[in-house]
Amino acid sequence: MPAEPSTPDADRRPSPVQTTAPIGRARRALVIVLAALVTLASAVDVIRDGDHWPFSSYSMFAELRAPEVRLKRVVGVRDGREVDLVVPVHLAPFHEARLMTAFRRLGRRDDAPRWRRAALAASLARYDALRAASAHDGPELDGLRFYELVWPLASGAANRDAPDTRRLIAEVSR
Numbered sequence: 793m794p795a796e797p798s799t800p801d802a803d804r805r806p807s808p809v810q811t812t813a814p815i816g817r818a819r820r821a822l823v824i825v826l827a828a829l830v831t832l833a834s835a836v837d838v839i840r841d842g843d844h845w846p847f848s849s850y851s852m853f854a855e856l857r858a859p860e861v862r863l864k865r866v867v868g869v870r871d872g873r874e875v876d877l878v879v880p881v882h883l884a885p886f887h888e889a890r891l892m893t894a895f896r897r898l899g900r901r902d903d904a905p906r907w908r909r910a911a912l913a914a915s916l917a918r919y920d921a922l923r924a925a926s927a928h929d930g931p932e933l934d935g936l937r938f939y940e941l942v943w944p945l946a947s948g949a950a951n952r953d954a955p956d957t958r959r960l961i962a963e964v965s966r
Contacts (some may be wrong), residue, residue, distance in 0.1 A: 843893075861943045861958075864892050866915065868933040869965065881928050882919050891915075895938060899961075908962040911937045916964060935965030 837844055866883075868875035879888045887892075898907040916936050922928055942957035 804848070815816070841897075859945050861945065863941050864895060865938050865939050865941055866891065866912070867897075867939065868930070869935040869937060869963075870931050870933050872934075874937065875931060875933065877919075877930070882922065882930050883915055884918075884922060884927065886918075886923060905962060908938060910963055912938055912962055912964040938962040 938961045940959045941955040
């Protein structure tokens with residue numbers, strides 16, 4: 793086989809194998825520090841049961857679920873009868889998910905009943921303040937109750953208006 797003729801340009805062509813410069817110490821240290829910070833932030837959020845994206849513990853996927861639906865709900869009390877509250881309207885700026893998360897976290901404290909009653913009393917004061925400011929047209933309330941409601945799963949949610957279990961967790965009244 794004849795040898796390729798040598799030309800001045802043939803010596804200047806890059807080799808077919810690309811080489812990259814090695815990563816410098818400063819860049820390697822930066823990558824390690826960033827990876828450690830992300831790992832540490834994730835661990836803190838998991839340990840503290842936080843919910844700060846992207847470091848959330850994603851608790852809704854952390855356990856097997858029973859074939860039932862459990863909800864916690866705050867209801868108003870007027871003349872001994874219960875009044876349904878629309879949390880974003882009656883207890884603004886809260887919305888249902890954040891309010892229930894706050895009550896769940898209070899429930900983990902050593903003196904949970906006292907903290908939950910204090911939170912309900914503050915919620916009742918917020919309801920009254922919003923009502924006085926004409927932010928909603930809800931009735932004057934005598935108190936608030938905090939329940940855990942449980943429904944077994946039913947086809948088409950046929951039992952949605954009648955929970956099987958209604959457990960009173962906390963209550964405040966005037």
